Amino acid sequence: MEILGLYNYWAYVAVLMIGFYAVIAKSNLIKKLIGLSIFQSAVFLLYITMGKVDGGTAPIIQAGVSDQIFSNPLPQVLILTAIVVGVSTLALGLAIVVRIKESYGTIEEDQIHLLDHKS
Amino acid sequence: MVTLFAVFLLTLLVLTAIAVVQTKNLFVAVMLMGIFSLLMATVFFILDAADVALTEAAVGAGISTMLFLATLALTGEHEKPSKKGPWISGLVVAITSLILIDATFEQPYLGDPMAPVQQHVAPWYLEMTPELMDFPNVVTAVLASFRGYDTLGEVFVVLTACIGVLFILSAGPGAPNPKSPRIPTAPSVGLRHHLIPRVVGKLLIPFIVLFGLYVQFHGEYSPGGGFQAGAIIAAGMILYALLEGEKQALKVLPQSVLIGMVVGGAMLYGMVGVVGMLMGGNFLDYSVLSSNPVSGQQIGILIIEIGVGLAVCGALLAIFHAFAARRSVG
Numbered sequence: 001m002e003i004l005g006l007y008n009y010w011a012y013v014a015v016l017m018i019g020f021y022a023v024i025a026k027s028n029l030i031k032k033l034i035g036l037s038i039f040q041s042a043v044f045l046l047y048i049t050m051g052k053v054d055g056g057t058a059p060i061i062q063a064g065v066s067d068q069i070f071s072n073p074l075p076q077v078l079i080l081t082a083i084v085v086g087v088s089t090l091a092l093g094l095a096i097v098v099r100i101k102e103s104y105g106t107i108e109e110d111q112i113h114l115l116d117h118k119s
Numbered sequence: 120m121v122t123l124f125a126v127f128l129l130t131l132l133v134l135t136a137i138a139v140v141q142t143k144n145l146f147v148a149v150m151l152m153g154i155f156s157l158l159m160a161t162v163f164f165i166l167d168a169a170d171v172a173l174t175e176a177a178v179g180a181g182i183s184t185m186l187f188l189a190t191l192a193l194t195g196e197h198e199k200p201s202k203k204g205p206w207i208s209g210l211v212v213a214i215t216s217l218i219l220i221d222a223t224f225e226q227p228y229l230g231d232p233m234a235p236v237q238q239h240v241a242p243w244y245l246e247m248t249p250e251l252m253d254f255p256n257v258v259t260a261v262l263a264s265f266r267g268y269d270t271l272g273e274v275f276v277v278l279t280a281c282i283g284v285l286f287i288l289s290a291g292p293g294a295p296n297p298k299s300p301r302i303p304t305a306p307s308v309g310l311r312h313h314l315i316p317r318v319v320g321k322l323l324i325p326f327i328v329l330f331g332l333y334v335q336f337h338g339e340y341s342p343g344g345g346f347q348a349g350a351i352i353a354a355g356m357i358l359y360a361l362l363e364g365e366k367q368a369l370k371v372l373p374q375s376v377l378i379g380m381v382v383g384g385a386m387l388y389g390m391v392g393v394v395g396m397l398m399g400g401n402f403l404d405y406s407v408l409s410s411n412p413v414s415g416q417q418i419g420i421l422i423i424e425i426g427v428g429l430a431v432c433g434a435l436l437a438i439f440h441a442f443a444a445r446r447s448v449g
Contacts (some may be wrong), residue, residue, distance in 0.1 A: 003159075004122055004126060004229075005228030005229050005230075005231075006124075006223050006224070006226065006228065006229070007126055007129065007224055007229070008125075008129065008166075009223035009229075010220065010223060010230050011129035011130070011132060012211070013134055013216055013219040013220055013223065014133045014136075014216075014347065015132060015133055015136050017212050017216045017219070018133070018136040018137055018139075018140055018210055018221070020215065021208060021209070021212045022139075022140045022142060023210075024208045024211065025205050025208035026140070026198070027138075027199075028145070028198040028199065029189070030145055030190060030191070030198075031140075031145065031148065031198055034140075034145075034148055034149070034152060034187070035140065035350045036150065037183065038136050038139065038140075038152075038155070041155070041156070041159050041179070043186060044159070044163075044171070044405040045159065045162065047167045047230060048162075048163050048168045048171060049166060050234070050236045051167070051168065051241075051278075052167055052229055052230050053167075053230055053231075053232050053238065054230035054231070054232060055230075056167055056230070057167055058167045058168070058169040058170075058342065059167070059256070059258055060169070060255045060256045060257065060258075060341065060342070061248065061249055061255040061257065061339075062255065062338070063255070069232075070167075070245055070257070071166070071167035071168070072236060072237055072241040073241060073244055073245065073257040073258045073260075073261050074240065074241050074244065074261060075236070075260050076168045076170055076171050077258055077261045077262045077266060077269075078257070078269075079171050079274040080262065080271070080344075080346055080347075081169050081176050081262070081269065081270060081346065082273075083171070083174045083175055083178050083179065083346075084174065084178060084273070084277060084346045084349075084350065084431055085273050085276050085277060085280075085436070086178075087178045087179075087182055087186070087188065088181050088276065088277045088279050088280035088281065088352075088434060088435075088438070089276075090183055091186050091280060091281075091438045091442075092185065092280045092283045092284055092287070093286050094186055094187070094189075094190040094442070095283070095284045095287040095288050095441070095442070096287060097140065097190060098190055098193050098272050098287075098293070098442070098445060099286065099288075099291055100173060100286055101193065101194045101195075101448075102291055102292050102293050102448045103291070103292075105232075106366070107194050107195075109198050109201075115182065118130060
């Protein structure tokens with residue numbers, strides 16, 4: 001099982017890079033935002049992975065049980081708030097996309113650039 | 120066994136992400152994102168992060184899918200094939216992947232108790248929570264008290280994002296007309312004419328809201344707290360809006376009440392800090408709120424969690440209604 005000790009990190013790299021690819025290679029603005037969400041989820045996965053302790057349990061202390069091992073609560077707190085902040089900023093991005101669609105009639109980046117050059 | 124399950128889930132997660140990026144239909148991509156979030160929540164749960172799993176399930180699979188769908192309704196769901204050369208992007212991604220993979224070999228193995236991240240403040244938090252706050256959920260203790268400044272900042276980010284969305288979506292060609300608010304023609308008033316979703320949904324909504332309230336007020340003893348509760352209750356109300364039509368939902372909770380909830384929640388959080396200062400403590404030091412420092416901490420955490428819950432619930436619902444009220448242009 002030694003070799004599987006780094007599997008979480010590899011999954012993190014794979015998901016991060018898939019999101020990154022969507023952000024830089026796709027021209028559709030919604031696809032870019034989806035890619036950004038995937039990228040963000042990968043970062044969450046990295047943090048939570050780092051907080052895990054072998055044989056540990058969720059950091060909720062049970063009364064009367066003494067020698068429990070707990071996973072690290074700190075990364076969990078950081079990510080918990082980051083998820084909610086992430087969805088609010090995603091909403092902001094989507095609102096801007098809606099306005100771009102209304103002004104340009106398209107949400108494809110290359111067409112927006114063309115329209116910008118014409119005017 | 121758990122390791123194998125985790126490996127399976129992570130592999131599935133990567134495959135789902137590839138499918139999301141591959142598909143040309145944005146509606147399919149958004150639905151797959153819901154699955155992606157749910158898988159991610161399960162992975163978080165396996166990694167002992169129960170609070171985070173609850174948040175990811177409510178926010179990722181529920182609210183953000185809704186927001187994407189609301190946007191797709193206004194922008195169209197077909198992605199045009201990209202003309203950009205994917206080769207350069209692919210090359211950049213490949214090189215970055217190799218560097219990152221190389222870096223992972225220096226990481227401590229999963230679950231290593233001697234990893235640097237486990238040595239710093241975390242043991243202190245685990246040790247001091249029963250003593251200083253006398254309740255079991257350490258995540259809530261760190262969130263609300265030990266790192267209360269962070270959380271206050273996050274609540275204000277949510278508030279700012281909400282203000283931004285409302286500003287952006289209240290002007291421009293598709294702005295909702297205040298004189299004749301968009302009243303959908305009869306067949307599209309929510310899902311009123313679909314019997315099964317309506318009956319099942321209506322049965323579920325009270326339980327969703329009740330569960331949200333439980334998560335809110337039991338957050339010190341079990342996974343939960345203001346962030347999760349706000350998202351769960353918002354999801355319940357969005358379900359109501361989908362079933363009964365948005366107009367009916369706005370009668371129950373008008374936009375002005377929602378904005379009041381966002382601002383009031385953030386202010387409530389800040390005021391607890393100021394009251395603490397007036398009573399002779401530091402900003403966001405709850406120990407002075409009562410004659411007994413431990414019960415002072417508990418009172419403070421209860422109040423700020425209510426503030427967080429109000430702010431998050433109000434913000435998510437206000438954002439949803441801002442998208443829903445927008446008229447499609449062209």
